[in-house]
Amino acid sequence: MADDTDGTDSGKGGGTDSGTDEVADGTGGDPERAARARRLAAWHASERTLARPSANGRIAERLADLTAALTADGPSYGGDGYVDVYGDGIVAELERRVAALLGMEAAAFFPTGTMAQQIALRCWAGRTGTPVVAVHPLAHLEVHERDAYLTVSGLRAVATTREPRPPTAEEIRDLDEPFGTLALELPLRDAGFLLPEWDELVAVVEAARERDAVVHFDGARLWECTAHFGRGLEEIAALADSVYVSFYKSLDGISGAALAGPETLVAEAKAWRHRYGGQVFQQWPAALAALAGLDRELPRLPSYVAHARVVAEALRKAFTAAGVAWSRVHPEVPHTHQFQVWLPYPAAVLDEAGVRLAEETRTTLFRRWTEPGPPGLATTEVTVASPALEWTADDVTAAADAFLARVRELMKEDG
Known part of the structure; x- marks a missing residue:
């Protein structure tokens, strides 16, 4: 199961994106590294996102965060x-x-x-x-x-x-x-x-x-x-x-x-x-x-959980309204600030649609998708954190519609 940082969780093959600037470092002609660098650049440049995982940040940004922590009023x-x-x-x-x-x-x-x-x-x-x-x-x-x-x-x-x-x-x-x-x-x-x-x-x-x-x-x-x-x-x-x-x-x-x-x-x-x-x-x-x-973050987590329920309901309604053949937001009412989304398309198509949405609109809705079951049925994990609190249900619906439009375009191209 891919996590929200563009990789798999620790231990079973692969790692998570470290957030280093591979665009600047170059990819050496490796298509996988190039695709990863493209994803990171698109996510990082997004003005709107449901979460900003620290693993997708730059080193200088993390150092600045630590410096800020030292000057905060932490006890x-x-x-x-x-x-x-x-x-x-x-x-x-x-x-x-x-x-x-x-x-x-x-x-x-x-x-x-x-x-x-x-x-x-x-x-x-x-x-x-x-x-x-x-x-x-x-x-x-x-x-x-x-x-x-x-x-x-x-x-x-x-x-x-x-x-x-x-x-x-x-x-x-x-x-x-x-x-x-x-x-x-x-x-x-x-x-x-x-x-x-x-x-x-x-x-x-x-x-x-x-x-x-x-x-x-x-x-x-x-x-x-x-x-x-x-x-x-x-x-x-x-x-x-x-x-x-x-x-x-x-x-x-x-x-x-x-x-x-x-x-x-x-x-x-x-x-x-x-x-x-x-x-x-x-x-x-x-x-x-x-x-x-x-x-x-700890004091804010209850507000993330509450807003995850808003995001999940808006996604579920958007998929139904868009006429998606089959979709699942699981669980329908999230138990925490994270939940799964399932859609009936290849993971590669959904990955590309997400990157295009970020590049073209500076909005990141979904990150990585995987196909743990039958081919063509993909899932992703959604994390609702501090940046998501600015999103209304209508914002989620608009982003989902824009994402699905790119999915349909890609399916026609593969056609």
Whole structure:
């Protein structure tokens, strides 16, 4: 599943666009690099867009953002502080901040979420005495981490359900083999950023406890779940024994993640972090960007979620009014500020239509498309962030109409 930064998520082939200026650097005659450079240039020049992923920015812009963060009225950081060395200073401050936000005893900063998750599951396997993890087949652990839980940590997975939705309590109770850890991705990204209802989540956790299992939340995007659940971060995290969160997905950071939980678990995780090569000499840029994201983006996420529902409804109505043979906005009412769009055209056509729309109108509506199923049926992920708040439903409709007009032109050309 392509993400909103023009690539695939970490781990399963390919990377994400770094935002470097390949137009200036040249493409060396490589058509793939040329196409990527064209996309980046078109997106970057767009005056109207639903989101501006930091991975599509230029280096100078990111440096300016960090400098601005140092001069902001943030309570946790300032330019007069020293850089960190092996996790002290600003990194330790970030760990304290995350632990407090999630209501956990402690937290540890990790350079990647993949490392944080593998170590969390490894630690729980040692404590529960079983290497079996109950996890959804569409979860990040299964789809985007190259089987790290198996090949690196020696664990084994049992599927919670084969349905493209979060598991139910009954399914957890009925699993036909013991498991030590239940890993729940909130939201379940590759199923459409889906979340259970609050009572359903509580029941699933209780079912795992009945099976004598611990519960780990893959909360890379947990920050934006509060609106759907109607609960604060601390109350959500309290259901789990450990929680992983990301700093670069919803918070617009540079990189990095945190694992939060009991002090003893976090201490053990830090020891394994060193063994896994995650004891990085200096990480102050990533920590600074994460703290800035907690100050700037975290309070805004509920407004993004609310506006995502406006954008999703406008898109659904625009596709119907335009007479598209088949389309799907999934879920119809987004659970977070991200959702899927499905259209009955080749991904290459939709990619080209999106780039032409950006080049010709300086409006970016959709980014990359993929065909995970039958050829000619493509999907993309839509992220609604701060720039989207300026869009009315009519603006979305107009952009969708302009996009579809270019799709039809391309289909005639291919004709």
